[in-house]
Amino acid sequence: MTGAIIVQANPLLETVDLAVQCRTASGKLDLLQGIHLRLEAGRVLGIVGESGSGKSLTCHAILGLLHRTQMQRSGQVRLQGQELTNYSERQMRRVRGAQIGTILQNPMNAFMPLHTIGTQFVQTLRTHDGTLSRRQALRIAVEGLDNMGLPHPQRLLRQYPFQLSGGMLQRIMIALSMCLKPKLLIADEPTTALDLVSQLQVLRALDRLRRECGTAILLVSHDLGVIAQMADDVAVMRHGRIVEQGSVHQLFDDPQHEYTRLLLDSRMTAYHPLEQEQEQEQEQEQEQGGRRDA
Amino acid sequence: MLDVSQVSHSYAAGGRLWRKPAIPVLQDISFTLEPGMCLGLLGVSGTGKSTLGKIILGLQRPTAGRVSFAGQDWYARDRRARHHMRREVQAVFQDCYSAVNPLMSAGQIIGEPLRNYERLSALEQKRRVAELLEQVGLQASDADKRPAAFSGGQLQRINIARAIALRPKLIVLDEAISSLDMVNQTQILTLLSQLRADYGMSYLFITHHIQAALTISDRMLVMDKGQIVCTADSAAALMSSPHPAVQQLIAARLPEHPSQRLDWSSET
Structure with missing residues (x-):
């Protein structure tokens, strides 16, 4: 990616004064207000906030996936200088998947339970590239899964979503996104439904996607650990507004807003000596076979 | 204890005709x-x-x-x-929404174990429910709301209130x-x-x-x-x-x- 060196006039994703209103029986309700986000290619922008603060709604507003009659979007969403708010539904369908990949919290809902992983993989690839034959698409799928370090890609493609664990499905989802090479990936709480060990594997996969494909990631999470590990910049949201925005170091070292401080204080700091952890990691790699602890 | x-x-691993190994x-x-x-x-x-x-x-x-x-x-x-x-022995589970009946009010949810094990007058039960709600950081007036009106954190507090209602061990x-x-x-x-x-x-x-x-x-x-x-x-x-x-x-x-x-x- 040469774009990383040249300072771009247009960032990859830019939202200007993005707002969402909900029509209710008792009048209009502001759900999102004044969302200004800026994301450069190859960077990770984290969005944090408690449940109900509008994190997911922001993602849906960017993707144009709001309820047609109840929700009303205003403001601008620009992807590489293109104004997405002017796009028709038909045009947006081309953007979603190919240019903006999406990973959602619950991987079980992201796949059709009636079709195998392979069918869905091939279908997605062929929708976005009409010239691909079934066989070519299958080959890309196998390569993609193999590349992600998933074991037995051939067998995986023949399996149904319910036969696989949540962590596995989430990694398949990332592998699928990787095959389409989107410029932007929106990851909405990608690890919240997973246990710690699967969480680490999924985050590693996302990190590879960024390093190898130069994909920018909009990472939504309520877990400050995920943000600390992954994000370059962070936006803190509350009640549908951004209360603080800055680089990840600035936010952790010198939080400006009192709500950010509250979030930082809610981290569970039980035991975290760093040197010991790295030593133990090395030990773990060397360690083989289970010894029973007395 | x-x-x-x-x-x-x-x-058991299922199997239609012959049992598969467990x-x-x-x-x-x-x-x-x-x-x-x-x-x-x-x-x-x-x-x-x-x-x-x-x-x-x-x-x-x-x-x-x-x-x-x-x-x-x-x-x-x-x-x-x-x-x-x-x-x-009481329990609190992960999914707070599926742990409660969506048609019952918070007061009914918390009062259910009391109804099952203690014969209380309606007034007494209402008082106990209010007390429990306050203990878990909610308000006595929340007793009339249904689960859909609560956030996940609040609903988990209701689950906790239900679990402690009988003072379990x-x-x-x-x-x-x-x-x-x-x-x-x-x-x-x-x-x-x-x-x-x-x-x-x-x-x-x-x-x-x-x-x-x-x-x-x-x-x-x-x-x-x-x-x-x-x-x-x-x-x-x-x-x-x-x-x-x-x-x-x-x-x-x-x-x-x-x-x-x-x-x-x-x-x-």
Whole structure:
């Protein structure tokens, strides 16, 4: 990616004064207000906030996936200088998947339970590239899964979503996104439904996607650990507004807003000596076979 | 108080015509839980933590072994005796929305165990429910609202209020904070610690969240593939355990500060 060196006039994703209103029986309700986000290619922008603060709604507003009659979007969403708010539904369908990949919290809902992983993989690839034959698409799928370090890609493609664990499905989802090479990936709480060990594997996969494909990631999470590990910049949201925005170091070292401080204080700091952890990691790699602890 | 000895469990693997071999999920689990203690049960998904929780709650008869609570074996007693034992053991589960009936009001949800076990007048029950709501940090006026009107954190507080309504001796917390956001997780943990100090209950805290377990537990058990692989009385003891499953859990913790990031740049 040469774009990383040249300072771009247009960032990859830019939202200007993005707002969402909900029509209710008792009048209009502001759900999102004044969302200004800026994301450069190859960077990770984290969005944090408690449940109900509008994190997911922001993602849906960017993707144009709001309820047609109840929700009303205003403001601008620009992807590489293109104004997405002017796009028709038909045009947006081309953007979603190919240019903006999406990973959602619950991987079980992201796949059709009636079709195998392979069918869905091939279908997605062929929708976005009409010239691909079934066989070519299958080959890309196998390569993609193999590349992600998933074991037995051939067998995986023949399996149904319910036969696989949540962590596995989430990694398949990332592998699928990787095959389409989107410029932007929106990851909405990608690890919240997973246990710690699967969480680490999924985050590693996302990190590879960024390093190898130069994909920018909009990472939504309520877990400050995920943000600390992954994000370059962070936006803190509350009640549908951004209360603080800055680089990840600035936010952790010198939080400006009192709500950010509250979030930082809610981290569970039980035991975290760093040197010991790295030593133990090395030990773990060397360690083989289970010894029973007395 | 709770004595689990040599419990093993396996699930039948289905099979239409001939039985397939059963899948073992728990092997030879033994531990005891003293009154007023909080025992953390750690492990990744699929290691049998929740099955063990169900067995302790008296909901799933183990294929082998004994579970006794206050000297009485859960599965050797008749229904009536089990009904009395059940009063002393309550549970809070991960999915707070599916743990409550969406058509009942918060007051009815919290009042249900009281209705089942204590003959109270309507007025008395209303007073007790209000008291419980305030104890878990909600308001007495919330009793008339239905579950849909609450956030996840608030609903989990209602589940906790229902669990403590009968002043049980043991509460099984099966991933009780896992579906909540960080602010709520910390608040619920604080609430649980406070309730334990007030009533002297015991907790069995089932989780994959190592920091949460360290914060609240007096003792931790780590499970891997249906077995207990590590017992630790302190954070330091847990950290120094050489078992790979324990080390895997420890290594999977995320940094608290961006300067402590795990370095993945060398991976391909």
